[in-house]
Amino acid sequence: MSEAIRYSLGAAVDDEALKKAAFAKVIWRMLPILTLAYVFNFLDRTNIGFAALQMNRDIGLSATQFGWGAGILFVGYCGFEIPGNMLLYRYGARLWISRIMISWGLVSCAMAFVAGPTSFYLLRFALGVAEAGFFPGIAYFLSAWFPAQYRARILSWFLVAIPVSSVLGGPLGGMLLEFDGLGGLAGWKWLFIIEGVPATIIGLVLLKMLADKPQDATWLSADEKRVIIASVEGEKRDRAVSHFGTALRDIRVWMCTLVYLGFTVGSYGIQIWLPQILKGQNLTNLQVGWISAIPYLAASVGMILWARFADRSGRKITNLALCCLLAVVGFLIAISTGRFDLSLLGLTGALVGVTAARAIFWSIPTRFLTGIAAAGGIAFINTIGTTGGFFGPTIVGWLKDATGSFEAGLLAMAGFLAMSTVVAVLLKRVIRDE
Numbered sequence: 001m002s003e004a005i006r007y008s009l010g011a012a013v014d015d016e017a018l019k020k021a022a023f024a025k026v027i028w029r030m031l032p033i034l035t036l037a038y039v040f041n042f043l044d045r046t047n048i049g050f051a052a053l054q055m056n057r058d059i060g061l062s063a064t065q066f067g068w069g070a071g072i073l074f075v076g077y078c079g080f081e082i083p084g085n086m087l088l089y090r091y092g093a094r095l096w097i098s099r100i101m102i103s104w105g106l107v108s109c110a111m112a113f114v115a116g117p118t119s120f121y122l123l124r125f126a127l128g129v130a131e132a133g134f135f136p137g138i139a140y141f142l143s144a145w146f147p148a149q150y151r152a153r154i155l156s157w158f159l160v161a162i163p164v165s166s167v168l169g170g171p172l173g174g175m176l177l178e179f180d181g182l183g184g185l186a187g188w189k190w191l192f193i194i195e196g197v198p199a200t201i202i203g204l205v206l207l208k209m210l211a212d213k214p215q216d217a218t219w220l221s222a223d224e225k226r227v228i229i230a231s232v233e234g235e236k237r238d239r240a241v242s243h244f245g246t247a248l249r250d251i252r253v254w255m256c257t258l259v260y261l262g263f264t265v266g267s268y269g270i271q272i273w274l275p276q277i278l279k280g281q282n283l284t285n286l287q288v289g290w291i292s293a294i295p296y297l298a299a300s301v302g303m304i305l306w307a308r309f310a311d312r313s314g315r316k317i318t319n320l321a322l323c324c325l326l327a328v329v330g331f332l333i334a335i336s337t338g339r340f341d342l343s344l345l346g347l348t349g350a351l352v353g354v355t356a357a358r359a360i361f362w363s364i365p366t367r368f369l370t371g372i373a374a375a376g377g378i379a380f381i382n383t384i385g386t387t388g389g390f391f392g393p394t395i396v397g398w399l400k401d402a403t404g405s406f407e408a409g410l411l412a413m414a415g416f417l418a419m420s421t422v423v424a425v426l427l428k429r430v431i432r433d434e
Contacts, residue, residue, distance in 0.1 A: 015227055022224035023231075026145055029219065031157055033202070033209050034138060037101055038161035040199045041134060043169045044108040044127070047195055049275045050173030051111075051188040053285050058186060059116050067397020069120045070272050071390035076128025078383045078390075084133025085140065085379035093141040094210040096133065101203030103130040108196030112189035136378040143366040144213050147231045156307030156359035163299035163355050169195075170296070173275075174289020253377055255427045256365050257384045262420030263324055263361075264388030265395070266331070266413040267354040270347060272393040277347075277406050281340055295348035302352035307359040317431060320360045321424035324417050327353030331414035335407045354417070368431070388416070 048070050056066055088096040107123065107130045114120045138158065146154050173191055180187035211217040214228045274295075278288045310319040326349055333346030365378055396409030 018223055019227040019231060022220065022228050023146070023150065025220065025224065026214075026217075026228065027154070030145070030210065031154065033205060035158050035161045035164075037097075037199070037202045037206065038135075038138070038158060039165045039168070040195070040202060041101065041104060041131065042162050042165040043195050044104065044199055047169055047173055047191055048111075048124075049272045050169070050177065050285075050289070051191050053188075053275060053279060053288070054177055054180065054186060055114070055188040058188070059114060059120065061117060061120065063397045063401045065117050065120075067272075067394045067400075069117065069124050070393040070397075071268075072121050073124045073128040073131075074268075074386055074389035076125040077132050078128070078387050080129050080132035081136065081383035081386070082376060082379045085136050086376060088133055088137045088140070089376075092212040093137055093144075094207065094212050097137055097141070097210070098203045098206040100131055100134045100137070101206060102200050103203075104134075105196050105199030105201070105203065106130075108199060109193050111192040111196070112185070133379065136382040139362050139366070139378050139382075141210075141212075144232065145228065150311075153308055153311050155362050156304050156356075159355070159359045159362075160300050160303055162358070163296040163303065163351070167293045167296045167300060170275075170289040170292035171286075172289070174286040177285045248377075248380065250368075250377075252368055252427070252430055253365070253381060255423055255430060256361070257381045258423045259320065259324070259420045259427065260361060260381055260385030261388050262416040262418075262423070263327065263354045263357050264385050265392040265416040266327055266350065266388075266420075267358070267392065268389040269392030269396045269409065269413040269416075270331075270350060270354075273396050273400075273406065273409070274347070280406075291344075295344070295351045298348050299351040299355040303355045303359050306356040310360045311363075316360050316363055317424060317428040320357055320364070321421055321428070323353045323357035323360060324421040324424055325353070326350075327357070327417040328414050328421060329353075331410050331417065335410045335414075350413075350417075357420070364427075364431070392416075 052061075052066055052070075055061070061069070084096070084100075104127065107126050111123050111127070114123055139155070142154055142158070172195070176191040176194060177187035179185070179190040182190065211219075214220060214225045214232075217225065220228070274292055275288050278291055279285075283291065306319065306323065310316045313319070330346045330348070330350030330353060333349065334343045335346075337343055337346070362378075365381060392413065395412050396406065399408040399412065400406055402408070
């Protein structure tokens with residue numbers, strides 16, 4: 001073997017070791033703080049479910065009014081999503097993500113001052129406006145730092161914040177409701193204030209911790225920057241799209257949007273209403289908090305393991321379809337048995353499915369969207385898909401008032417997940433590089 005070949009092989013081995021070390025450094029620098037940010041972000045988005053155990057009575061909300069108010073957050077969110085992500089692309093992820101967390105935390109604390117349906121609607125809408133662009137901004141930001149072979153795992157560790165926020169939020173919400181009367185404030189008011197303050201603090205920390213792209217990271221060496229940039233820029237993409245207008249005409253974008261819409265409807269339909277579903281079993285608020293943590297603990301583990309398997313197998317669209325199918329089966333089990341333990345098992349399966357689907361899903365659009373098309377395209381998918389956060393709680397609340405039970409609402413959630421399953425199967429025929 002010639003000296004040149006030996007040198008080339010040695011350099012390749014050294015670069016591979018350097019790449020692993022560089023990505024490990026980036027992961028430990030960014031992922032913990034981003035995940036913590038999303039824990040509190042999602043906690044502030046869904047804690048309304050626990051607040052409702054006291055708040056609905058105090059301010060006189062019906063199930064339909066609560067469902068409408070819980071969902072109207074997503075009207076504000078979706079209305080400002082694409083403009084928000086375009087501003088992120090212009091001013092940089094570090095500044096924009098920090099701004100979102102600070103304003104989000106302040107408005108979340110202000111939820112303690114709602115006094116009736118109108119103020120409830122207005123502040124939930126304002127929460128949506130404050131948060132607009134957060135998740136697609138993070139997805140775009142991570143795509144600038146990690147190539148495809150890392151992306152589902154990285155997204156799963158970030159998105160594990162969603163079930164973890166519910167694992168923590170259930171017991172925490174139950175305990176904070178016990179503060180009822182302390183300092184002359186209702187327990188649900190304490191819940192909004194105590195869970196809202198950390199979001200603002202984390203927003204200030206993000207200004208210090210993040211860098212928009214590897215080139216800007218002062219805490220990376222020149223060689224570490226080189227291997228990270230080469231990995232991201234050298235990844236194979238399926239018929240890449242780099243213009244926003246072209247992205248909006250791409251059938252892959254629209255199919256991804258339908259898949260995301262379906263499992264988002266199912267996800268929020270159960271997450272917002274789960275505390276009140278459990279409360280119907282004659283449990284105390286504290287018991288509801290602890291029992292509601294069980295499905296989310298399973299979903300946290302399931303998301304990480306399933307995303308790792310999808311990364312290693314390379315069959316992400318197939319696994320996405322299987323996740324959605326598991327959720328369908330879970331919802332059907334929950335409504336087909338009269339036993340509480342089996343219904344809880346079915347809801348757990350549904351939450352594992354929709355949570356794992358979310359992590360795997362967001363590694364797919366960045367396989368064919370780049371540059372401003374990635375910023376705008378991801379925001380577009382998230383904008384339309386996240387309307388499910390409005391439709392899910394609203395549909396369940398309306399069907400609860402109409403039928404007197406949650407069964408019809410859960411059946412509707414299964415229907416939306418079935419749509420996601422079918423479109424995901426069709427998506428595999430459109431995206432060639434699977």
